[in-house]
Amino acid sequence: MATLRHLTVHRLGHAQPGSEFALAPGVNLLLGASGTGKSTLLRWLAAVLAGDTRAWLGEAHHVSLELEAAGRRLEVDSVSRPREFDGVSETAADGLGADAAGPVWRLTLSLAAGEEGGRRVRVCAGSPAGVAERGEAAGGEGRARAEADEVVLSWPTPPHALSLAALLAAARAPLLAAAAADQGEAQAEALAEALAEVIGDLDDSFAGLGLHEPSLRWFGGALAGAGEAASALAPTPTSGAELRVAVGADGAVPRLKAHLLPAQLAHFASLSFLHHSELPPRELAWTAAQIGGFLAEFAALCGFGDAELRLALAGVDQQPSARVIVYRDLRFFARRGDGSILRHDALPEGQRRLLALLYYLALHPRFALLDEPGRGLAPAALRAGVAALGARQVVIACDDEAASLRAALASSDTRPGLVLCRPETEMETASATGREAEPATEADEAEPRGRWRWRNPSEGEVEALLRGAGRD
Numbered sequence: 388m389a390t391l392r393h394l395t396v397h398r399l400g401h402a403q404p405g406s407e408f409a410l411a412p413g414v415n416l417l418l419g420a421s422g423t424g425k426s427t428l429l430r431w432l433a434a435v436l437a438g439d440t441r442a443w444l445g446e447a448h449h450v451s452l453e454l455e456a457a458g459r460r461l462e463v464d465s466v467s468r469p470r471e472f473d474g475v476s477e478t479a480a481d482g483l484g485a486d487a488a489g490p491v492w493r494l495t496l497s498l499a500a501g502e503e504g505g506r507r508v509r510v511c512a513g514s515p516a517g518v519a520e521r522g523e524a525a526g527g528e529g530r531a532r533a534e535a536d537e538v539v540l541s542w543p544t545p546p547h548a549l550s551l552a553a554l555l556a557a558a559r560a561p562l563l564a565a566a567a568a569d570q571g572e573a574q575a576e577a578l579a580e581a582l583a584e585v586i587g588d589l590d591d592s593f594a595g596l597g598l599h600e601p602s603l604r605w606f607g608g609a610l611a612g613a614g615e616a617a618s619a620l621a622p623t624p625t626s627g628a629e630l631r632v633a634v635g636a637d638g639a640v641p642r643l644k645a646h647l648l649p650a651q652l653a654h655f656a657s658l659s660f661l662h663h664s665e666l667p668p669r670e671l672a673w674t675a676a677q678i679g680g681f682l683a684e685f686a687a688l689c690g691f692g693d694a695e696l697r698l699a700l701a702g703v704d705q706q707p708s709a710r711v712i713v714y715r716d717l718r719f720f721a722r723r724g725d726g727s728i729l730r731h732d733a734l735p736e737g738q739r740r741l742l743a744l745l746y747y748l749a750l751h752p753r754f755a756l757l758d759e760p761g762r763g764l765a766p767a768a769l770r771a772g773v774a775a776l777g778a779r780q781v782v783i784a785c786d787d788e789a790a791s792l793r794a795a796l797a798s799s800d801t802r803p804g805l806v807l808c809r810p811e812t813e814m815e816t817a818s819a820t821g822r823e824a825e826p827a828t829e830a831d832e833a834e835p836r837g838r839w840r841w842r843n844p845s846e847g848e849v850e851a852l853l854r855g856a857g858r859d
Contacts (some may be wrong), residue, residue, distance in 0.1 A: 388753050389456040389592035390780055391432075394842065397449035400427040403811045403838040411804025414776060416819070417841075424839040425784035429756050432782065435465050436754075437596035438550030456592070457584035462497040463551065495537075496554065498585065507537035508558040535572030538562050552589040554560060592753045654856070671698045681745035681775075682719070688771050689738050691721040719746075741768045748775050757783045782794040784808075805849060811840045 395407040402424055417425045431450060433439070452463040496508040538558045549557075559582055567575035675682040675694040686694040699716040719731040719742060730740060740763045748755060755776070760783060761769050844852065 388778075388780070389454060389588045391452065391454045391782075392460075393453040394841075395451040397451065399448045399450050400424050400446075401838050402427075403840040404613060406839070406841040408806045408841055409804070409844045410780075410782070410806075413778070413803065415780070415782045415804035415806060417808050418808045419786070422787055423808040423810065424471065424841065425796055425808050426758055429758055429782065429784055429843065432594050435463065436551065436593040438553060456588040457581070459498060459581060459585050461551070461585070462495070464495040469793055488642075496551070498555070498581070508554060508562070509537050509539050538565070550589070550593065552586045552594070555586050555589070558632075596751070596754070596756070669700045672696065681749040684771070684775070685738075685742050685745050686721065688741065688768060689721065690724075692724050693722045695720045695722070727791055737763050737765055740764055741772065744772045746770075746773060748777075748779075751779070753779050755779055755781045756829065757781060759785060762786065802849075805844050806841055807844050807848070808841050810837060811838045 390412050391410045393409050394405065395405075396402045397404055417428065431448065435450070435452065447467055449464075449466045452465070453726060454461050454463070498508070538561045540554070559579075562582070563575050563579055566578045594735055619651055673696050675686045678696065680692050682696060686692070697718045697720060699718075701716070721729045721731075721734065722737075725727070734742065744757075744764075746759055747757075759770060764772060
């Protein structure tokens with residue numbers, strides 16, 4: 388499982404340059420008042436991990452991220468609009484170009500490959516002067532060329548999505564060619580094996596953050612494990628007509644305030660299987676008893692008799708090789724003990740947020756980003772949500788430190804990773820006096836007292852925070 392290890396901010400929003408912190412492999416809490424950059428940090432993490440280049444280009448930044456994938460260490464240096472930063476080269480020789488007409492960004496990966504170190508992968512886009520003029524194609528309009536210790540990829544215009552896994556995949560051929568030329572075929576084969584493992588790990592861990600497509604893995608798994616009851620509803624292959632289930636963002640379950648890149652959710656996810664009827668039903672439905680998982684857990688926690696997942700018929704797409712029936716509009720329904728049924732958007736707020744949290748975690752089994760997950764949840768629901776975090780790495784932003792800590796610590800014997808997000812002036816005052824910084828007021832948020840600073844707390848601060856959460 389790919390794991391984030393350390394993050395250093397050179398520039399991002401109003402963060403203090405040089406802010407840095409380590410991340411634990413399990414739960415990580417970003418602690419601080421509103422207006423201290425926690426949501427900004429979550430948005431950046433979601434964008435860079437999912438490969439949303441439009442988000443990278445939208446705001447100047449320079450952030451370094453260390454992570455581990457398939458037992459290999461990766462160092463990502465993400466720079467957007469580097470001409471705005473002092474000390475960052477923008478010459479043609481550096482591959483970034485000097486054309487000021489459009490944004491320029493750079494991303495560098497260092498992949499350790501044995502005792503002799505590794506090679507770097509550098510990506511340039513926007514104005515790749517001196518880079519795109521030669522070299523072999525790297526997919527689309529992109530080009531790649533190998534230099535002494537790195538591979539340079541370039542696109543005249545940035546791709547809409549370029550995840551870390553896609554970046555390494557694009558650089559694979561020139562990387563292996565350079566390794567074979569410099570170190571021999573044996574080293575190239577070892578590097579090829581390592582790259583395959585790393586690319587697979589990155590894709591499995593982070594792909595669901597950007598596109599909805601990988602997120603339907605839970606649905607396919609639920610159908611496969613549901614047995615005859617669910618199979619009788621759709622996958623009986625008697626007519627040979629293919630049923631293609633396309634789930635759109637419209638009408639989907641209300642989402643927790645978690646950064647899922649909402650613009651990306653317009654991408655349709657699809658699941659194909661054979662259907663038993665020449666006349667497709669207007670609606671497909673599966674009960675919580677049939678597919679289990681988060682839907683069954685939600686029904687049990689909220690005291691409902693059952694819950695359902697439904698898909699509505701959108702139309703038929705007659706293709707040359709198949710008759711494809713399209714379904715959209717993913718909806719959830721809860722059945723009360725008296726037989727009445729509530730659609731997800733008619734549920735009380737706390738139940739909607741619990742359903743959204745459990746659904747989000749089902750979509751992201753290995754890594755999750757959550758913004759204020761405890762807000763609006765009853766204590767029992769909050770405990771269930773925290774228990775559902777499981778073994779995945781999670782980064783949680785929370786204003787109410789005590790409540791979030793109690794929830795996280797009550798479900799695990801492992802101490803969560805803590806990151807303090809505070810105005811820089813508060814950090815300096817707290818350090819000088821030895822006391823914990825006070826939360827920002829509404830006036831402070833209207834006019835911040837300084838830049839944000841993100842850091843891990845000292846041992847003394849950790850103990851104070853844990854005591855405040857009710858744990859010695």
